[in-house]
Amino acid sequence: MxxxxxxxxxxxxxxxxxxxxxxxxxxxxxxxxxxxxxxxxxxxxxxxxxxxxxxxxxxxxxxxxxxxxxxxxxxxxxxxxxxxxxxxxxxxxxxxxxxxxxxxxxxxxxxxxxxxxxxxxxxxxxxxxxxxxALIDGLTGIANRRRFDEEWARRAARAFEQGRALRLLLIDIDHFKDYNDYYGHGPGDECLRRVAAALQEAGQAAGDLTARYGGEEFAVILDDAPRGDLAAYAQKLLAAVRNLALPQVRADATTWLSISIGAVERVPGSRDGRDILESADRLLYEAKRGGRNRCVLADTDTTAVRVLLGEEFI
Ligand SMILES: [Mg+2]
Incomplete structure (x- = not known):
């Protein structure tokens, strides 16, 4: 109003x-x-x-x-x-x-x-x-899972009908459990807030939706309008979180807190876009298994999967 x-x-x-x-x-x-x-x-x-x-x-x-x-x-x-x-x-x-x-x-x-x-x-x-x-996550102030689900249902149905590609990134904070255990819940919550804000800011185009998907998991739906490729966008997110310069707890991990991403760009195979959600989830798992601080990405119209490393690996 x-x-x-x-x-x-x-x-x-x-x-x-x-x-x-x-x-x-x-x-x-x-x-x-x-x-x-x-x-x-x-x-x-x-x-x-x-x-x-x-x-x-x-x-x-x-x-x-x-x-x-x-x-x-x-x-x-x-x-x-x-x-x-x-x-x-x-x-x-x-x-x-x-x-x-x-x-x-x-x-x-x-x-x-x-x-x-x-x-x-x-x-x-x-x-x-x-x-x-009711549509905002109380801890981080960004869209919550309910908002994401509603938005996803709407956009997937539309993209399916129009035969247009949807772009989805599922994001998970690396070793968050260690961070939370080591620093305690207060700093753990603060970490979630800062990562949420960094992801949100990196995806500022009108029509993008950044949501808290689960505990330390986030999701970004990109606007349908043409824009830079998904890989460049994923790199931006990897860098945005790394630039927060939050310390990693584990000695075998990167210096700064990092994220893993599963990213998919594809025309949904059904009205509910379930295939895209499942692919992104599987690619996120591959990013974790492959060593974290990276994005595993499936491009439009190809079956090829690309791996993008966060900058500390480059
Ligand atoms: Mg009358």
Missing amino acids: TSRPSVLIVDDEPANVRVLAEALQGAYELRFATGGERALALVAQHAIDLILLDVVMPGLDGFALLRRLKAELVTREIPVIFVTARDEVGEEERGFDAGAVDYITKPISPPIVRARVRTHLELKRQRDLLEQR
Whole structure:
């Protein structure tokens, strides 16, 4: 929600639109429609935070419009307040059943309109906030596994339908258990936070998603837009973590804390993109077994697997 919430007023009678608009003037960004079809077009074009909806309209009426809004993922969460005439009292129950959050009766009382709109915008703001928090990892502040799973399902399905490649990197901090055991949980948590931030910063392009995948495991989905190759990107991640200059605990490991990566670029073989997840996981395991501080990568359209070493090996 922007600084000024956006309210859409839908009523086939311009006089009613005017009364509602005057009641809400100043505090909101207002948009108007005198028909259901026009309202749908506006909702598709603009981010609308709340809708005041007349029930009785020619053509697409209030109920039909509400059904359409509830059927779409992007519009189903917009709170809708029905505006009904006093002789349509029976409609109110139907309205709540259909998913309206409240109703206002005509003739319109401006203080009541303002109070109801304020209340429902505030409820929506709190709901959005809770939802956002539920998608963020509490320790590192980046996207959590739930967010990753949702995003993956969406992008894999789209890439599968369009026959486009998806790029995924699964990342694991090397010898993290030793780090945690040696320094303790406080520094261990701090290490996770710093690695998460470094990975996130390295993947700053719009549309990239960096998520905490498990304990010391992270995942990056790269945007679908064309960009530098996956190998260069993996090198960037290896360097970003190495440049944190966090000490390794084990004498047989690199000087600085390192990561291992399994990276895949491929058109998904199914809508759920499971094959890509499994490949990345297998390649990550190979990177670990091969000596860590490296990325094992499977390129688009080739069966070849490449190994990229972190800089301390070069
Ligand atoms: Mg009407």
